[in-house]
Amino acid sequence: MSHLKVNLAVYRLHEFSKLGNTVHGFSTRQFYPLTVRDLWQRTPVALQFASQVGFDLEKVVAMDQVHGDRIAMVDSKDTGKLIGKTDGLVTREKGVYLAIKTADCAPLLFYEIQKQIIAVAHAGWKGVLKKIAGKVVHKMKDEFGADTSQILVGIGPTIGACCYHITRERLDLFKTELGADLTVYSSRKKQIFLDLPLMIIKQLVKAGIKESNIENGAICTVCFSQKFYSRRADMARYGKLQGEIIGILGMRRQINDSFQ
Numbered sequence: 001m002s003h004l005k006v007n008l009a010v011y012r013l014h015e016f017s018k019l020g021n022t023v024h025g026f027s028t029r030q031f032y033p034l035t036v037r038d039l040w041q042r043t044p045v046a047l048q049f050a051s052q053v054g055f056d057l058e059k060v061v062a063m064d065q066v067h068g069d070r071i072a073m074v075d076s077k078d079t080g081k082l083i084g085k086t087d088g089l090v091t092r093e094k095g096v097y098l099a100i101k102t103a104d105c106a107p108l109l110f111y112e113i114q115k116q117i118i119a120v121a122h123a124g125w126k127g128v129l130k131k132i133a134g135k136v137v138h139k140m141k142d143e144f145g146a147d148t149s150q151i152l153v154g155i156g157p158t159i160g161a162c163c164y165h166i167t168r169e170r171l172d173l174f175k176t177e178l179g180a181d182l183t184v185y186s187s188r189k190k191q192i193f194l195d196l197p198l199m200i201i202k203q204l205v206k207a208g209i210k211e212s213n214i215e216n217g218a219i220c221t222v223c224f225s226q227k228f229y230s231r232r233a234d235m236a237r238y239g240k241l242q243g244e245i246i247g248i249l250g251m252r253r254q255i256n257d258s259f260q
């Protein structure tokens with residue numbers, strides 16, 4: 001826990017925090033109970049989370065996530081809605097806040113700085129197999145003419161290669177779908193470990209994102225399970241998942257950013 005501030009209630013990505021006109025944050029266990037529905041119901045915990053991150057609870061759009069690859073375009077008409085069977089959201093409307101829930105799967109944040117487009121995506125192992133990260137980039141390009149060289153991507157708290165052991169059957173699925181890239185998995189103590197964030201980074205680079213524009217938060221939800229909800233750690237410790245990490249990304253209505 002040494003490099004993580006112990007009293008940190010909202011976790012933020014370093015590079016995204018430098019951007020003056022975006023608002024983002026991930027909830028920690030300190031916010032309990034907190035679901036996306038609680039955001040619209042303005043529960044006391046939701047109010048506390050919104051005030052610490054700095055977003056408007058009534059302007060949130062969330063997804064009914066299904067480990068798929070459907071990506072929805074949303075705007076202010078969708079605020080207060082749970083978009084069905086969707087694992088990615090894209091908007092260019094300022095003041096709309098995109099929500100994502102995870103607990104070991106990767107929460108991804110996207111920001112196209114020139115044309116002012118944001119997106120979020122939920123990428124667990126199924127989403128990675130379906131290449132959702134790259135599909136979000138293509139959606140941003142196709143729908144709004146995003147320039148890939150201007151897209152910054154952030155990977156929030158995700159199970160790391162240190163803790164994500166998988167079965168040989170699952171490994172075979174990845175090999176079939178994504179090729180036998182030896183850098184994304186390793187073997188220790190007769191177990192196979194998959195590096196989900198690295199796979200996502202590789203897919204993003206393939207989709208045209210500069211590697212230097214990808215910020216991997218590199219916080220493992222299992223190693224830091226005292227701070228973050230983790231499906232694997234919670235199942236081992238309590239027999240059930242205790243809650244989920246809520247991630248938020250939105251654009252403010254003013255202030256311009258520039259990077260590189």
Ligand SMILES: [Zn+2]
Nearest residue numbers: 162163220223
């Ligand atoms: Zn770990």
